[in-house]
Amino acid sequence: MSADDASGTGAGTDRESDAVLATEALTKRFGELTAVDGVDLRVERGEFRSVIGPNGAGKTTLFDLITGAQRPTSGSVRFDGEDVTALAPHERVRRGLGRSFQITTVFSGLTVRENVRLAAQSVHDASISRVDRFLRPKGSFEAIAADTTATLKRVELADRTEERAGALAYGDRRRLEIGLVLATDPAVVLLDEPTAGMSAEETAATMQLIDEVLADRTLVLIEHDVDLVLEVSDRITVLDRGRVLTTGSPEAVADDGDVQRAYLGGDRG
Amino acid sequence: MVVEALVDQLLNGLTIGVVYVLLAAGLSIVFGVMDVINFAHGELYALGAYFAFSVTTAAGDPNAFWVALLLAPAAVAVVGVGVERLTIRPLYGRNPLYHILLTFGLVLILKDVVEFVWGPGNKSYPVTPGVLQGQVAVAGFDFPRYSLFVIAVGSLMAAGTWYALNDTRVGLVVRAGAQDREMVRHLGIEVDRYYTLVFAFGAALAGLAGVVLAGRNGLEVAMGDSVIIPAFVIVVLGGLGSFRGAVVGGLVVGVVQTLTRSGVVAEVFAPVPVVGELAALLPALEGLVVFGLMIAVLLFRPRGLFGNPEWQSSEGEGDLLVGGGGALGSVWRRRLALGAVALLIVAPFGVGLAYDGFVVYSLLVSILVWALFAVSLDLVMGYAGLVSLGHVLFYGVGAYGTVLAADGRVTDLVAAVPAVGSPLAAGLGALGYADSLPLALLTGVAAAAAVAWVVGYLSIRVAGVYFAMITLGFAELFRQVVVKLPASWAGSTDGLYGAELSYSVAGVSLGEVGDVVLVEGVAAGPVVLAREVRLLYFVVLAGVLGGYLLARRVIEAPFGGVLTAIRESEARAQFLGYNVVAHKRRVFVLSGALAALAGGLQAVTGLVVGVGPSLLHWINSGEVIVMAVLGGMGTLYGPILGAAVFRGGQELLSTYTGQWRALLGLVFVLFVVFLPRGIVSLPGELQRRLRERGGDPPTGAPAETPAEPKLEGDD
Numbered sequence A: 001m002s003a004d005d006a007s008g009t010g011a012g013t014d015r016e017s018d019a020v021l022a023t024e025a026l027t028k029r030f031g032e033l034t035a036v037d038g039v040d041l042r043v044e045r046g047e048f049r050s051v052i053g054p055n056g057a058g059k060t061t062l063f064d065l066i067t068g069a070q071r072p073t074s075g076s077v078r079f080d081g082e083d084v085t086a087l088a089p090h091e092r093v094r095r096g097l098g099r100s101f102q103i104t105t106v107f108s109g110l111t112v113r114e115n116v117r118l119a120a121q122s123v124h125d126a127s128i129s130r131v132d133r134f135l136r137p138k139g140s141f142e143a144i145a146a147d148t149t150a151t152l153k154r155v156e157l158a159d160r161t162e163e164r165a166g167a168l169a170y171g172d173r174r175r176l177e178i179g180l181v182l183a184t185d186p187a188v189v190l191l192d193e194p195t196a197g198m199s200a201e202e203t204a205a206t207m208q209l210i211d212e213v214l215a216d217r218t219l220v221l222i223e224h225d226v227d228l229v230l231e232v233s234d235r236i237t238v239l240d241r242g243r244v245l246t247t248g249s250p251e252a253v254a255d256d257g258d259v260q261r262a263y264l265g266g267d268r269g
Numbered sequence B: 001m002v003v004e005a006l007v008d009q010l011l012n013g014l015t016i017g018v019v020y021v022l023l024a025a026g027l028s029i030v031f032g033v034m035d036v037i038n039f040a041h042g043e044l045y046a047l048g049a050y051f052a053f054s055v056t057t058a059a060g061d062p063n064a065f066w067v068a069l070l071l072a073p074a075a076v077a078v079v080g081v082g083v084e085r086l087t088i089r090p091l092y093g094r095n096p097l098y099h100i101l102l103t104f105g106l107v108l109i110l111k112d113v114v115e116f117v118w119g120p121g122n123k124s125y126p127v128t129p130g131v132l133q134g135q136v137a138v139a140g141f142d143f144p145r146y147s148l149f150v151i152a153v154g155s156l157m158a159a160g161t162w163y164a165l166n167d168t169r170v171g172l173v174v175r176a177g178a179q180d181r182e183m184v185r186h187l188g189i190e191v192d193r194y195y196t197l198v199f200a201f202g203a204a205l206a207g208l209a210g211v212v213l214a215g216r217n218g219l220e221v222a223m224g225d226s227v228i229i230p231a232f233v234i235v236v237l238g239g240l241g242s243f244r245g246a247v248v249g250g251l252v253v254g255v256v257q258t259l260t261r262s263g264v265v266a267e268v269f270a271p272v273p274v275v276g277e278l279a280a281l282l283p284a285l286e287g288l289v290v291f292g293l294m295i296a297v298l299l300f301r302p303r304g305l306f307g308n309p310e311w312q313s314s315e316g317e318g319d320l321l322v323g324g325g326g327a328l329g330s331v332w333r334r335r336l337a338l339g340a341v342a343l344l345i346v347a348p349f350g351v352g353l354a355y356d357g358f359v360v361y362s363l364l365v366s367i368l369v370w371a372l373f374a375v376s377l378d379l380v381m382g383y384a385g386l387v388s389l390g391h392v393l394f395y396g397v398g399a400y401g402t403v404l405a406a407d408g409r410v411t412d413l414v415a416a417v418p419a420v421g422s423p424l425a426a427g428l429g430a431l432g433y434a435d436s437l438p439l440a441l442l443t444g445v446a447a448a449a450a451v452a453w454v455v456g457y458l459s460i461r462v463a464g465v466y467f468a469m470i471t472l473g474f475a476e477l478f479r480q481v482v483v484k485l486p487a488s489w490a491g492s493t494d495g496l497y498g499a500e501l502s503y504s505v506a507g508v509s510l511g512e513v514g515d516v517v518l519v520e521g522v523a524a525g526p527v528v529l530a531r532e533v534r535l536l537y538f539v540v541l542a543g544v545l546g547g548y549l550l551a552r553r554v555i556e557a558p559f560g561g562v563l564t565a566i567r568e569s570e571a572r573a574q575f576l577g578y579n580v581v582a583h584k585r586r587v588f589v590l591s592g593a594l595a596a597l598a599g600g601l602q603a604v605t606g607l608v609v610g611v612g613p614s615l616l617h618w619i620n621s622g623e624v625i626v627m628a629v630l631g632g633m634g635t636l637y638g639p640i641l642g643a644a645v646f647r648g649g650q651e652l653l654s655t656y657t658g659q660w661r662a663l664l665g666l667v668f669v670l671f672v673v674f675l676p677r678g679i680v681s682l683p684g685e686l687q688r689r690l691r692e693r694g695g696d697p698p699t700g701a702p703a704e705t706p707a708e709p710k711l712e713g714d715d
Helices: A059-067 A089-094 A112-127 A130-135 A142-154 A170-183 A200-213 A226-232 A250-255 A257-265 B002-034 B041-059 B064-091 B097-118 B145-167 B169-179 B181-186 B191-217 B223-238 B243-262 B264-269 B275-300 B330-350 B357-383 B392-406 B409-415 B421-430 B437-459 B464-484 B535-556 B558-568 B570-574 B580-604 B618-631 B637-654 B660-674 B679-693
Strands: A019-030 A033-044 A048-052 A074-079 A097-099 A188-192 A218-223 A235-240 A243-248 B135-138 B141-144 B502-505 B508-512 B517-524 B527-534
Touching (some): A019 A218, A033 A059, A033 A218, A048 A059, A059 A097, A089 A112, A130 B535, A130 B558, A142 A170, A170 A200, A218 A226, A226 A250, A243 A250, B002 B041, B002 B223, B002 B243, B041 B064, B064 B191, B097 B660, B135 B145, B145 B191, B145 B243, B191 B223, B223 B464, B243 B264, B243 B275, B330 B357, B330 B535, B357 B637, B392 B409, B437 B502, B464 B618, B527 B535, B618 B679
Parallel strands (some): A048 A218, A188 A218
Antiparallel strands (some): B502 B508, B517 B527
16 A cells, blocks of 8 residues: 555645644653654555654654643644544544554453444444433444444454453454454554564564554554564654654665664664 | 630640641551551551550559550551451552452451450540649640640651651662652562561551550540541641651641631631631531542642652552352343342231341341442442442432421422522422422432532542542531531431421322331231231332342443443543543442432431431441442442341341441451452352362462453343
């Protein structure tokens, strides 16, 4: 996939181009420390963007600012042409900004099906009447059940629906989490180091899964490992000490001297 | 004269304040280092006093007091070591809220142990050394020597603690541990090893406080009760985990409390216009001011006045463990439930045959009411993960709302509203409002729902332990309001009794509550089939069943699904697009309403319709938590079981011993330690143990792994 096949639907409200997700001069300070420093990020619709940088570059803070887990000191986040800077995380999710967690986070005490059903319910939540919401059995909503089943098939967990999520093997849990993100039907998916702590084999399997299941979405991948993202990304943004060092194609980034210095020669890393 | 009174009261305030400092310092250090909110701290204080009482009584020599001053705190420290090793230690790594539950169980045990060993009734040390008796004149004022002694001992201990914390290696580790436990662990220091020491030290401080204050105020079994809430207030004001906060908070609360209570401030300001009149109100407002302050601090500066700004409580270290069925399938569970309901329906028909009226109209009714109360708590605790230590607030508002409506005071209040008041009151009159049982109950429920909305709106933003403390604060605030307001408002300390209610709406009446008997007595020839079946019982049964079914229905609806998700992982639920805070607030309102229904039913099922302030005591909040955890929280039916076991156990045990609370407390502590998922998980747990013995290798930590977790609704 590439940045070129981005379609123009829906994002026409954004002035300059077809950016589905954009940050403007996004800044986060903790006392003396500026973790994110005036970041301008523009992610095109349909793009696979990776944000890389050495440890302490501000990747996770940037991620938190975009998802709403933290509030910026200054600057703004625009999603689909709308300023979402002041919105709570759940409101951003409702608008189509999904996320996965670095450490796999599923509802481990619930069944696989209930996990996915909860995600699917979120999409239909606005259309559930007040009485139904409080009094109608949760399993009796057909649209939700259909979406649940479809997602379970998509992530190949259709034969394990009654198992407890906590009892799944690691790979299947990862699958389930991707399923949770998918079921909320996001336009943009933010992935926070989805392969952290994995073996080479698991890493390959996870990246393949992401590629398969989320290929039709806009993806923003936060990653420490440069080599991992070179193959899959359309474009790569490199962060260093809270600032954008460069943004470009994988080839351009790989050849960039500044990037190599940030990773190899710097006083941090 | 006024100056003398002021100096007198200041000294009194300082004396109490110093004792508070000792208590709060122990409480605060223990919390700072171990994240343990020790409800039993007040009981350790009482133990110190009683140990000293034994020493002084046995010796009979005035100077034995000096020995007691050393021995009693040491003995309390030993008790502290035992408590930490045996009960608190197994819970590290679990959600910190379990420590609150556990130490509440310890309160029940220790209080009864004290009563059992030393007997009820007030006591005082037989003799104190002569040097501590009488007055000493300083700068023209007479000071009681004993008060000066208390202040000296307290100051010395506080200074010693300060030194130990700041200038010793142990103190350094303790302080560092309070700041950032993980960091200290990474430095290769086993913080855990210091836990026993810290807990024992906190216990010794509490014991010492008890020894010295009892020499002035005497001893009583409930003495722990009377200091624990102020101690909490101080710790919260000063900042959980802050020693400096405990010192300043203790002195301030001690002095302010004493001055406002004594009325000396009112006397001082009496000549000044306006200010004098305001000052005259102080004695009545003392409790309100203190708890209002506590709530405000929790809301706007949760770390307290001196707390560590980078305070990180290790919330979410572990989950609240919910009950699970396992051994019984849903079909069988449903059959059992229907069977139980059928038995409850026929129970009154056996009155006078197999058992007397007490069993049905007192015991069963009480179990049912507490069951509903426990179910309401389970909604917030077991599903939303909010441990409310002040649930008695809603129970109480329900009871008081019901009685006030029945009393006609609500109508009077409405009539007093300008313009719209009179026609509204007339409308209520036409509905027969002041006589109607359903409308009275509805009033209580509506009032509690409104209160729950406000309390939830304010407090749900703070998490975990802070939420527990803030709800406790609101409940105590309400109790203070009821007690301190003039009796014409809510009966003050006497309560409100004797209102009359009917089963009526808008003039259509079945008769008065308590009087309506469905079946007078049925006999088939010489065989008596039934005696006196009262309608009220079925009203209670219907209310409780209805409340339970409503709760279950809600839990099985989309809303309840989200609640379960929140309990499992708040962050995940939020990033699925759910407004976590809004869901918690809504379930809090529902829970408040159901608790109020329980409270209203409680108020109308006594010998006479009525309610008193003892219903608002925090021990009731604690007991309902005990029931929910005992039965198995997060199941809705578990808490019902818990209520039955607790109330039934109480009834059974109290025929043998006055110390039934200690036995139930012990059972509860054992459950918290070994079977935190409650009675409902017992069959599954047993099955699992048997399987393991059958040769399967054990998997995971025994108590933490559910045998067969509860997945969906229970049918």
